[in-house]
Amino acid sequence: MTTTSREINARCSVARSLEVLGEKWALLVVREAFFGVTRFADFRARLGVAPDVLTARLETLVEGGVLERRPYRDQGQRQRDEYVLTEAGAALKTVLAAFVAWGDEHRPSGFGPSVVYVEETTDKPVRLAFLTEDGRELAPEAVAVLPGPGWAGPPA
Amino acid sequence: MTTTSREINARCSVARSLEVLGEKWALLVVREAFFGVTRFADFRARLGVAPDVLTARLETLVEGGVLERRPYRDQGQRQRDEYVLTEAGAALKTVLAAFVAWGDEHRPSGFGPSVVYVEETTDKPVRLAFLTEDGRELAPEAVAVLPGPGWAGPPA
Numbered sequence: 001m002t003t004t005s006r007e008i009n010a011r012c013s014v015a016r017s018l019e020v021l022g023e024k025w026a027l028l029v030v031r032e033a034f035f036g037v038t039r040f041a042d043f044r045a046r047l048g049v050a051p052d053v054l055t056a057r058l059e060t061l062v063e064g065g066v067l068e069r070r071p072y073r074d075q076g077q078r079q080r081d082e083y084v085l086t087e088a089g090a091a092l093k094t095v096l097a098a099f100v101a102w103g104d105e106h107r108p109s110g111f112g113p114s115v116v117y118v119e120e121t122t123d124k125p126v127r128l129a130f131l132t133e134d135g136r137e138l139a140p141e142a143v144a145v146l147p148g149p150g151w152a153g154p155p156a
Numbered sequence: 157m158t159t160t161s162r163e164i165n166a167r168c169s170v171a172r173s174l175e176v177l178g179e180k181w182a183l184l185v186v187r188e189a190f191f192g193v194t195r196f197a198d199f200r201a202r203l204g205v206a207p208d209v210l211t212a213r214l215e216t217l218v219e220g221g222v223l224e225r226r227p228y229r230d231q232g233q234r235q236r237d238e239y240v241l242t243e244a245g246a247a248l249k250t251v252l253a254a255f256v257a258w259g260d261e262h263r264p265s266g267f268g269p270s271v272v273y274v275e276e277t278t279d280k281p282v283r284l285a286f287l288t289e290d291g292r293e294l295a296p297e298a299v300a301v302l303p304g305p306g307w308a309g310p311p312a
Contacts, residue, residue, distance in 0.1 A: 005204025011270045013259030014187050014252055020263065021255075022180055031170050034301060048161025065262065088262040093296045094284055096170055098254040099177075103169030106221065106244040107176065111306030114167045119288055120300040126286045128250060132275055133282075137291065140249045144276040145190060149268030 003152050011152040020064030021092075025049050025057050027099070030066065030085075030092055038070075038082035058083055066092065097128050159308050167308040176220030177248075181205050181213050183255070186222065186241075186248055194226075194238035214239055222248065253284050 009015040021027050032046050044054055061067040066089040069081040097117050104113045117126050130138040165171040177183050188202050200210055217223040222245040225237040253273050260269045273282050286294040
């Protein structure tokens with residue numbers, strides 16, 4: 001059976017995630033949301049992104065269920081929307097932490113890590129790791145990827 | 157002190173990772189590389205991506221240290237390059253696993269997971285988790301993000 005690239009990407013969890021998160025700036029908008037940024041002007045100032053691009057990214061992230069709009073009104077101003085992480089958005093903490101760990105190791109800035117992930121109650125560093133069902137930690141080399149039920153066909 | 161968005165992004169591990177991995181198709185090229193795809197024609201067939209875009213992504217991934225070129229020659233053909241994961245590229249397993257877990261949960265295709273991460277020696281499923289230094293597993297909600305030594309300034 002021949003599998004088309006369209007079928008492969010429609011079923012691939014990575015490709016489906018990137019539909020929402022793969023556009024330039026999208027994950028950086030999420031990064032800022034984790035720091036508590038909610039307002040258009042603040043996203044714009046922090047990211048240095050053109051307003052039309054930011055508008056498009058926020059729209060994709062809202063449609064993709066990562067951010068939700070909440071109306072607010074500053075004194076003497078019209079009502080505007082702010083953008084807050086949904087539950088699905090908050091679950092991107094693991095994705096961002098994976099990027100941070102990889103970037104710190106393989107794309108160092110020379111200034112040291114920009115952020116550190118810590119246990120909230122102790123401020124001690126935490127790391128991302130692969131765990132077996134019974135809680136044993138595995139080195140990444142001991143982890144393999146197998147086709148799952150939604151697999152669209154063999155690799156070329 | 158005012159911090160420019162340029163300074164923030166230059167020091168941010170996520171932004172620096174996305175310089176290499178954030179362009180459309182880049183992480184899908186890496187996905188295929190993990191399945192053992194090495195040749196231009198095979199990447200192209202699997203991804204359904206235009207050749208000029210694929211050429212550009214492979215170049216970025218080579219420059220970013222994720223893939224390396226290795227010459228090969230099929231019988232009766234000219235010498236060509238194939239593309240294999242470097243050590244830094246292989247370390248992206250965690251990033252892809254984080255995307256897969258998030259996509260399976262929050263962007264399900266309806267067909268079930270396309271791939272599953274397993275322990276190589278047992279084929280039993282593994283998961284990504286946050287661990288403390290002494291090996292305790294933490295729920296993502298118990299993990300906070302703090303400024304690190306390379307922090308470029310306060311959020312807006």
